[in-house]
Amino acid sequence: MPVLSIVACGMLEDELVHVLSNDRELKQLIVVENRNSSGFLRKLRARNCTPRQVFLDRVPMILQGQFSPNFGVSARLFSRFPFLGKICRKRKLEEKISVVVNLLSFDLHADLEVLKREVHRNIREMAPFSDRILVFYGTCGHALGRLEEDLADLKCSLFFLKDKNGETVEDCISLALGGNEAYARTMAEFRGMGTIYLTPMWASNWKRLEKKTGSRDLNKHYLKNPLYCLAAKIDSGILNDPEFDINVKEFAHTFDMRVVNLKGNVEITERSYLNARNGIAGKY
Numbered sequence: 343m344p345v346l347s348i349v350a351c352g353m354l355e356d357e358l359v360h361v362l363s364n365d366r367e368l369k370q371l372i373v374v375e376n377r378n379s380s381g382f383l384r385k386l387r388a389r390n391c392t393p394r395q396v397f398l399d400r401v402p403m404i405l406q407g408q409f410s411p412n413f414g415v416s417a418r419l420f421s422r423f424p425f426l427g428k429i430c431r432k433r434k435l436e437e438k439i440s441v442v443v444n445l446l447s448f449d450l451h452a453d454l455e456v457l458k459r460e461v462h463r464n465i466r467e468m469a470p471f472s473d474r475i476l477v478f479y480g481t482c483g484h485a486l487g488r489l490e491e492d493l494a495d496l497k498c499s500l501f502f503l504k505d506k507n508g509e510t511v512e513d514c515i516s517l518a519l520g521g522n523e524a525y526a527r528t529m530a531e532f533r534g535m536g537t538i539y540l541t542p543m544w545a546s547n548w549k550r551l552e553k554k555t556g557s558r559d560l561n562k563h564y565l566k567n568p569l570y571c572l573a574a575k576i577d578s579g580i581l582n583d584p585e586f587d588i589n590v591k592e593f594a595h596t597f598d599m600r601v602v603n604l605k606g607n608v609e610i611t612e613r614s615y616l617n618a619r620n621g622i623a624g625k626y
Contacts, residue, residue: 343369344439345405346619347468349461350478352448353514353543355382358478360580360608361615362441363389369438374398378447393443398464401442402471439619444468448547454485461486462493469496476501476618480513501618505610515539518576518606528574528604536570538599541606542581545589573599578606 350358362371363386371393373379373386379395386393396404444464450457465475475498481487487510490500502510505521516525518541529537540548573594575586594601 343405344473345442345471346439346474346476347442347472348444348476348478348618349464349468350443350445351450351482351514352378352382352445353451353541353547354478354517355385355445356542356580357517357578357608357611358382358443358445359385359389359391361612362386362443363391365441365615365619367438368441370394370440372396372401372404372440372442374401374442374444376445378445382443382445398444398467401468405440405442405471441619442468442472448543449550451482454483457482458485461489465489465493465500466496469498472498474499474501474618474621476615478503480511480516482513499621501614501621503610503614511610514541514543515576517610518578519604520607520609532572532574532602535572537572537574537602538570538593538597539574539576539604540590540593541576541578542583542586542589545575545586545593548589548593570597571599573597573601574604575601576604576606578608580608 348358359382362368371386371391373383373393373395375395375397383393383395394404446460446464450460461477461479465477468475475496477486477489477500479486480503489502493500503517504510505516505523507521507523509522511517512522512525516522518539519525519528573590575590577586590601593599
């Protein structure tokens, strides 16, 4: 059975819940059990999506015996009997897939070197049981901008969150706005007005981020800097959560900012997920 693994930033859990809960063709969904997964699991269950929880080192045991790169029929046999390859490819096209999600803490962004190291490590741990891996991150200040080159030795393919121009998105804000070009246009529109961009996850976690990233520096240079006067609320349409509006208003009031509303979308999220998902089915 084809296996798609996803290494994801905790800040993007809403986007991930959106695509997974709407995919009715999954054979099984496995969520790696760790300290970051509780909120993610709660949101999935609220969408009637009940995954299996497994520690990362036990995932291969769950997948064992199902089709994966390590349990295939040899290419030599297919070369001798081509019709077997056709039958196998047809069956795999008809099969549903397994998705394994490993959600990492967004606290890792406090140190980009640590972020890079942890993303690399988790991808390498998941690669042996994966057909493809979707990296559910942006380039994150270029910390992850060379992943494809850095991990070129992997036997499974890597997929990324790419905009319509084929560029990996810079971060979660670029993803929510529809790509790097849209992000640049928005920043140009607000030029001269310091702006903090808020997705639902940012709005609900800014207090935690203050503590994790060093609140004094964050407040002094950004949140309490008088140059920052706008709190931009990005609504991608994936949540109907009154807490989002409340959280944004609280943030704006705390730092004396004016709220502006921005319309986002989930086009990149949906397209990137489908590309990775369908790419697996299409390779057999």
